[in-house]
Amino acid sequence: MYVSEDPVFRQKEVLFPDYIPDHLPHREKEIKAISSIINTALKNHSQISNIFIYGPPGTGKTASIKFIFRKLEEETNAFTVYINCFRVNTRMGALYTIIFEFFRKVRPTRRIPSRRGVAYDELYDLLVSELKKTKAFPIICFDEIDHLLPRGSEVLYDLSRLKEGAIPALLIMVTNDQFVFMNVDPRIKSSLRPVEEIPYRAYTLEEMREIIRMRVEFALQKGVVDEEAVEYLAEVACEMGGDVRIARETLLRAGELAKKDGKYRITVEHIKNALAESQFAKTKSMVEQLSSKERKIISLIPENGIFYPEFYELYRKVYPSGVRDRMLRYYLERLVRYGLISMERRGVGGSYFIRLNVPKKLILS
Template identity: 30%
Template sequence: MSDGGYEHLFDEIGYSRKIFKEEAVLFPDYVPSYLPHRDSQMRDLVNFFRVSLESPGKVSQKVLCSGRVGVGKTAVTKLFSSIFTKEASGRFGLKFKSISIDCRKERTLYSVLQSIISSLDPYQPYKGFSARDIHRMVLEHLENDNSYLLLVLDEVDYLIDASGSDAVYELTRDERGSGRMNFIFISRSPALMGRLDESTKSTLLHNQVIFPPYSAAELRDILMQRVPQAFQRGAVDDEVVTQAASLGASSGGDARLALELLWRAGKRAEAEGRSAVTPEDVRVVFGDIEGVPNEEELLSLPTQSAVTLLAVARALISAGKERIATGEAEKEYLTVCEEYGIEPRAHTAFWEGIQSLKGLGFLSTEVKVERKGRTTMIGMNYSAVGLQKVLEGLLKRGAERDEQPPID
């Protein structure tokens, strides 16, 4: 390194990016103006909160959004809150404020209320006051300002874990009957209902918005929406998108994971100076996130399973694709068997081996319908290059042991 310092490093990255155009589009905080495959959930929220606009103050609305990680709960509520407050002021002439609180960070009733009053009135002194006093300040502020609040409590499970269900009850209690506060609770736990007080539970039982896991096809649509904005033209092709969507679907229909895979794969390609991302990049970074099978796990595989897995890995590397046809895998399987002196299985037994490896989580399959008929395509859930290296070492050592003469 010269004495000139490090300033030149920014020259290297700032002006001629081959992979990314705007990588922040792939981050969890980014919310596009349209969320594919979440029209139903958005419509449900509109229907639940219609009364808050048409009859403000008549009722304090409470809605629960539930579903596992990465299914769009936070993104939908963020987009809904933005649209809702604009509609409130533009069409209905109402002052509706939206505040979102992450309960992973604010885990007590006091800290939640502190965040609310700080957002509503930064100059309002609250130190030394009890949670109930601050709650009263919030309601008084809304009344004096003739405004209403849509409060989103994301990851509300953390608040209940730390402070009990009474925290939710105290927060939603409206002794003044002003109907000024409205609530969206976001939870990933199916058991949340059983932890709430009867009054809140009774309301939320009828006011639920369910977020099912995304399918691989739905995840593909989500990724395809982001690719043109996030990546340079030609940096990411359909094979790469399909690989990320498939792995996201296999991990619980997780859109966050699928987007992270695309981003990490892009960073890997960029670090290596390439101008395009490959399906192998996606498989490698998936292994970095989820972990990869170690040598001990692979040692437990029967020899035929190890040979079959190696054949699929090699065929995928050779093709440079996300998936290969069964025929391509079987052709490579015969080559691997010959290389290691192993008797190959018949087609039916080979196919059963593929299904067994799928059941163990190594492989995935999908049926492709073409004019000539149906073809089963095989994909891999881990780095093909990484598995190839380990499996070749294991099979080589096994072959060397078999070749050793018996000890007299």
């Protein structure tokens, strides 16, 4: 293991968003439950249950899946597919991701088929025949599944139908919203059965404290963080919904601040200053995942909001070859769904007024 000479950080990567720790304290029970459903399915193809995971932000849902998938790939012949529906939100996109991962992992010597000009049904048939031939068992995670519904939900139905052809497959669906399937076509819902539900709850203060301590121990040099600073951070992170993402981002920023002032100690003050920004950690990670089109659009929205007709003109002026009215509205509606902006009718004529729900500087940086 590389240990740096940095006076504050011992291993800074431990605080980066995509770092998956070797151990997720206080999620052992959930991880065990999920793993055991998967293992049962792997051993006995007639006992496959899909999995539905829900819970508030930053409670370790994505981290658990990545952790479990890493182990599965190392220890079994299952092949895993992780789909972030925030990025891939159509049935075609989802199906192609599965095909892509299949060829990459199960048939590495074959060329990955192109998706250009191929119809969805054709791609589906290809997947069916390849799965039959290779007897591979796909374990597919749809993370942030709310963004796939309802438009892309057909793919769930199609994948559930695999079992009719005696092809095993297990779907894991992850979301913040326990009731995300409420308005989904009952036909699709029932095709997913049986489904095991695994709720993730927010961490308690004690749990949060321990999780933070663990990260501190790996990420920072010994004795860099004041005990009160850890305590304060744990309290705030709990108040803000038990979100570890906030705690992790705050530690990283606070560490940078402690480096800048040259004292190399993280104090409560540093934590407070860092928190001012890291409370938007989830939003920031969403903004970073936006497509470049979406990002261009959201960046044009002024701090004080703007009426739609005016916004359309502004957009066309800045991007003369950009999307047209209907598509622009479509993208704006998506941004509304992400919670990044809101649109409401205002005034007599009833034009839509567009407002940013997040600080402007978060979008520009």
